[in-house]
Amino acid sequence: MHRVLLPFEFAEPATVGEVVELVDGQKARVLAGGVDLVLKMRLREILPEKVVSLQKVPGLDYVQEDDAGLRFGALASLRQIELSQAVRTGWPLLAEALGSIVSVQTKVMGTTVGNLCVGTPASDVAPALYALGARVKITGVDAVREIPIEEFFVDVGKTAVGPHEIVTEIFIPRPVAGSSGAYVKLSKTKEDIAKVNAAVLLTIADGACTDAKIALGSVAPTPIRAMEAEQLLRVRGMSAGAIAEAAEAAAEAATPISDVRSTAAYRREMVRVLVRDALDKAVSRARAGGGRS
Amino acid sequence: MTKEIATFIVNGGEYEVIVEPHMLLIDVLRDKLGLTGTKYACGAGDCGACTVLIDGKPSFSCLTLAVTAVGKSITTIEGLADGAELHPIQQAFVDKGAIQCGFCTPGMILSTKALLDENPAPTRDEIKSALAGNLCRCTGYVKIIDAVEVAAETMRNGGQGS
Numbered sequence: 075m076h077r078v079l080l081p082f083e084f085a086e087p088a089t090v091g092e093v094v095e096l097v098d099g100q101k102a103r104v105l106a107g108g109v110d111l112v113l114k115m116r117l118r119e120i121l122p123e124k125v126v127s128l129q130k131v132p133g134l135d136y137v138q139e140d141d142a143g144l145r146f147g148a149l150a151s152l153r154q155i156e157l158s159q160a161v162r163t164g165w166p167l168l169a170e171a172l173g174s175i176v177s178v179q180t181k182v183m184g185t186t187v188g189n190l191c192v193g194t195p196a197s198d199v200a201p202a203l204y205a206l207g208a209r210v211k212i213t214g215v216d217a218v219r220e221i222p223i224e225e226f227f228v229d230v231g232k233t234a235v236g237p238h239e240i241v242t243e244i245f246i247p248r249p250v251a252g253s254s255g256a257y258v259k260l261s262k263t264k265e266d267i268a269k270v271n272a273a274v275l276l277t278i279a280d281g282a283c284t285d286a287k288i289a290l291g292s293v294a295p296t297p298i299r300a301m302e303a304e305q306l307l308r309v310r311g312m313s314a315g316a317i318a319e320a321a322e323a324a325a326e327a328a329t330p331i332s333d334v335r336s337t338a339a340y341r342r343e344m345v346r347v348l349v350r351d352a353l354d355k356a357v358s359r360a361r362a363g364g365g366r367s
Numbered sequence: 368m369t370k371e372i373a374t375f376i377v378n379g380g381e382y383e384v385i386v387e388p389h390m391l392l393i394d395v396l397r398d399k400l401g402l403t404g405t406k407y408a409c410g411a412g413d414c415g416a417c418t419v420l421i422d423g424k425p426s427f428s429c430l431t432l433a434v435t436a437v438g439k440s441i442t443t444i445e446g447l448a449d450g451a452e453l454h455p456i457q458q459a460f461v462d463k464g465a466i467q468c469g470f471c472t473p474g475m476i477l478s479t480k481a482l483l484d485e486n487p488a489p490t491r492d493e494i495k496s497a498l499a500g501n502l503c504r505c506t507g508y509v510k511i512i513d514a515v516e517v518a519a520e521t522m523r524n525g526g527q528g529s
Contacts, residue, residue, distance in 0.1 A: 075409075075410050075411065077407075077410070078389070078391075078394075079389040079390075079391065080389060081387065081388070081389045082388055082389055083368070083369060083388065084368045084369075084388030084432070084434055085368065086368075086434075086435075105432070105435075108430055108431065108432060108435070109412055109427075109430055112391075112430045112431070112432065113411055113412060113430060116410055116411070125388065125432070127432075127435060129435055176496070176499035176500065177412070177413075177415070177499055177500030178425055178478065178481075178496070178497060178499060178500045179412065179415060179418055179425050179426055179427050179478075179500040180412055180427075180500060182424045182425060182426055183426050183427060183430065183431070264499065265413065265499065265500075265502075
């Protein structure tokens with residue numbers, strides 16, 4: 075860790091158009107909250123010639139819902155989204171995932187879009203967004219495109235954002251009636267990043283499981299969906315036996331590594347435990363009528 | 368922009384500083400303005416010792432580019448006491464023995480101030496959540512949480528500390 079940053083040029087344009095002209099993802103980097111970028115500049119893992127701040131671009135810090143779903147902009151902070159009444163009521167799974175990031179300062183400074191753009195498979199937000207079917211709006215010099223969150227994560231530290239592009243908005247559809255979700259995380263301390271995390275979203279109609287989404291973090295180069303486990307729940311329902319089998323299938327879907335936080339074998343075993351716990355939680359929330367999603 | 372004379376608003380006062388883009392807010396506060404109450408420790412956003420309030424919100428001054436704080440209202444620990452009279456939060460930390468080595472204290476107190484400005488009557492769980500980004504290696508936190516409860520009560524009663 076270095077005490078000082080190496081010099082760079084600084085720009086703070088007032089429009090997204092100017093920002094995407096200037097950034098190139100390599101020598102010219104975009105600054106939103108700075109929690110990750112400034113840290114990596116201190117570590118000298120990233121040494122930009124130019125830092126382009128988004129902070130002076132007006133109108134990017136919104137969190138709003140409409141009939142279709144929830145939208146938030148590139149400058150909406152983690153804390154702003156966590157505390158949003160719309161999110162707490164309509165997308166409690168997202169609020170629960172954000173709540174697992176405990177440092178208030180990190181959540182005040184850090185943006186949710188920035189959290190995703192780091193491209194880390196340990197993102198706490200990503201599994202919830204995978205389960206909720208979020209879409210990512212990417213703005214370039216001449217065009218705007220929108221892709222599913224699952225196409226956004228490409229590899230460790232690598233996203234689908236091109237050199238002259240930035241993420242401007244996340245859209246999350248409104249969960250269907252009868253949806254119930256849960257987010258669980260295992261970490262060394264509350265403040266540390268996840269060893270393993272998991273988000274599940276069940277859709278329950280007339281006591282039967284009509285849809286299931288299971289997303290895992292920190293156990294592959296990107297967040298992943300456990301599709302076989304999802305299919306198993308759709309076919310076999312939500313009995314304790316089916317949940318145990320789905321948890322096992324999710325563990326099979328993981329391709330974890332060993333690192334300073336855990337061994338691969340432990341991570342895989344914990345996927346099984348966390349998915350089981352998350353499914354149990356989602357089912358009991360559905361039965362309690364809370365309808366958390 | 369490479370170098371400019373910028374005006375920082377710190378504890379209600381305006382200060383002109385020659386600032387370069389790579390300067391961090393903590394260095395402007397400590398080295399340019401002599402406000403050494405703000406502590407540098409982990410440099411990574413883990414410990415919260417460098418916490419200051421920017422427009423009322425607790426922020427890591429060690430991960431904030433100084434240029435992005437220009438024109439915003441910055442509160443450091445030096446801005447809390449009124450002359451020789453401690454702020455009720457500071458007084459409560461002293462009275463409850465919430466300070467041992469003192470290194471985390473400025474950050475703890477500013478996170479507490481942000482909490483109590485928003486929520487004058489927090490529960491113990493709400494206090495713990497509000498201070499989750501501030502590490503203390505001495506106290507075991509119990510006395511800090513006690514002190515925040517006392518400060519909240521003093522401030523609710525309009526007191527200036529005891």
